[in-house]
């Protein structure tokens with residue numbers, strides 16, 4: 001199979017999700033080609049060209065692709081895709097925005113959120129907030145898949161650089177215009193790639209209290225996550241939301257604090273390796289899936305936990 | 317201005333679905349309008365409240381029960397509704413092709429729809445519809461400002477909030493923070509009974525669904541073995557140390 005992976009980047013650095021997608025691609029074929037569309041993005045193409053498993057990098061470097069708007073990027077990808085058997089992207093807001101548009105241009109149905117590739121045509125994906133796993137057979141002419149990155153390893157070995165092929169196709173876009181990006185500033189690790197996630201819910205009551213979570217997160221080198229309820233209430237920004245309709249995480253350690261454990265939240269974190277739950281309600285459903293739970297008031301437990309971890313020299 | 321709002325009838329998000337005889341067991345489950353579509357309906361109504369010249373058309377594809385969901389949308393404030401009747405569970409591209417026909421037939425200026433149906437969790441249909449119509453798309457919208465020829469959309473993306481300006485006609489898909497949907501008032505529920513609701517058989521639209529994708533199996537995910545409780549922070553720390561999940 002000939003596989004095309006759509007790279008995600010900000011014209012300077014590659015989003016780590018792209019590496020997980022390459023790994024998924026390598027379970028479909030012997031190597032993958034990677035497409036980089038952007039502006040002044042050669043550094044990205046060069047980085048990709050030394051990732052093992054990459055056969056060739058296709059680079060469309062032009063101002064019209066600077067903000068990765070789907071109106072023209074999807075057309076560019078669809079043009080290239082006719083040479084391939086499969087087109088893969090990450091099942092995050094970048095891939096979800098772009099790939100269905102590509103699939104429609106190719107007149108094929110897409111498969112979203114692939115968590116397992118059994119063969120060239122058979123994959124598994126979660127539906128109903130992860131309460132059901134579906135096995136899908138996909139015999140479309142070109143397979144368009146979005147990959148759930150937590151289900152595929154991201155570690156990449158390096159190789160000698162492969163060819164970077166310049167695509168000179170310039171597709172104009174007069175339909176949409178980039179106005180701005182309000183980026184959430186954070187010095188913490190990226191939520192979807194973090195080894196430890198400390199996550200808070202409505203139990204924190206207000207945004208001022210929610211900052212209590214930061215001390216523990218920083219001591220653990222963790223990313224901070226949240227429930228929909230916490231985001232809706234304005235405790236944190238929208239991109240902290242974990243769940244069925246937010247981000248999917250699977251860290252080594254997930255600490256859920258003041259979170260009840262609704263199915264929509266579990267959908268985004270239940271594949272974490274080790275789950276800790278702190279909740280004052282002994283019947284909170286989060287306890288049923290937590291490796292270890294403690295019943296109590298988070299405002300007492302949180303400082304005590306920090307103290308105890310410090311005393312044992314388990315955190316900095 | 318004509319706004320099309322596609323709405324899907326789904327199992328209540330707070331119900332736990334089960335598998336019976338290798339099928340998803342849908343018997344006696346509470347059904348509702350897909351929550352993201354409720355947000356789309358609400359946004360359309362707010363636009364109509366600002367500009368009475370707006371007409372809101374609902375479309376739902378599915379079996380006869382969808383008409384109940386459409387009536388609910390009419391009670392909320394939509395003007396008329398179209399039911400595209402089929403017993404088959406269609407995939408996103410087929411739905412998008414139906415919506416393309418509906419958009420063209422009804423001279424639609426704006427499609428407002430959910431980013432995701434919470435049953436299939438595809439998150440595809442809006443993007444596909446935009447491609448088929450060759451219209452711009454504003455997905456995962458948390459704020460929408462409508463001008464004469466342009467719509468400004470703030471999108472919930474992984475890195476924060478992105479703002480785009482799109483030329484009309486356009487397709488927008490809603491995220492959770494766009495608005496808080498209202499409840500239907502009793503008087504409106506009564507009035508909705510007289511609003512136009514037509515039903516068209518899928519066959520009449522000339523849209524063909526793919527036979528290239530098949531569901532081979534549905535199953536429950538592996539159960540997570542949790543449930544261990546500790547009664548002190550010290551015990552908790554001991555568990556963490558033993559599990560070797562701390563970064564140090």
Ligand SMILES: Cc1cc2nc3c(=O)[nH]c(=O)nc-3n(C[C@H](O)[C@H](O)[C@H](O)COP(=O)(O)OP(=O)(O)OC[C@H]3O[C@@H](n4cnc5c(N)ncnc54)[C@H](O)[C@@H]3O)c2cc1C
Pocket residue numbers: 200201202203204226227228229230241242243244245246247257258259260261262263264265268278279280281284296297298299329351352434
């Ligand atoms: C369409 C749709 C999509 C959704 N998508 C998502 C999603 O992606 N992600 C998501 O998270 N949710 C999502 N939800 C919402 C989900 O159903 C729940 O409402 C939400 O996860 C609840 O958040 P919570 O646990 O913070 O709040 P609650 O359910 O209110 O729980 C708060 C918990 O805090 C505990 N608590 C309170 N005070 C204290 C204290 N002092 N000490 C210790 N514990 C305390 C309480 O016992 C309670 O268990 C979605 C819902 C819908 C309908």
Ligand SMILES: Nc1ncnc2c1ncn2[C@@H]1O[C@H](COP(=O)(O)O)[C@@H](O)[C@H]1O
Pocket residue numbers: 322323324325350352353375376377378408411429430431432433434436437438439440441442
């Ligand atoms: N059967 C349907 N009838 C009407 N609208 C639908 C249907 N299926 C999907 N949609 C619309 O497409 C959106 C995205 O669905 P999906 O791509 O399936 O996650 C939904 O929120 C609806 O607005």
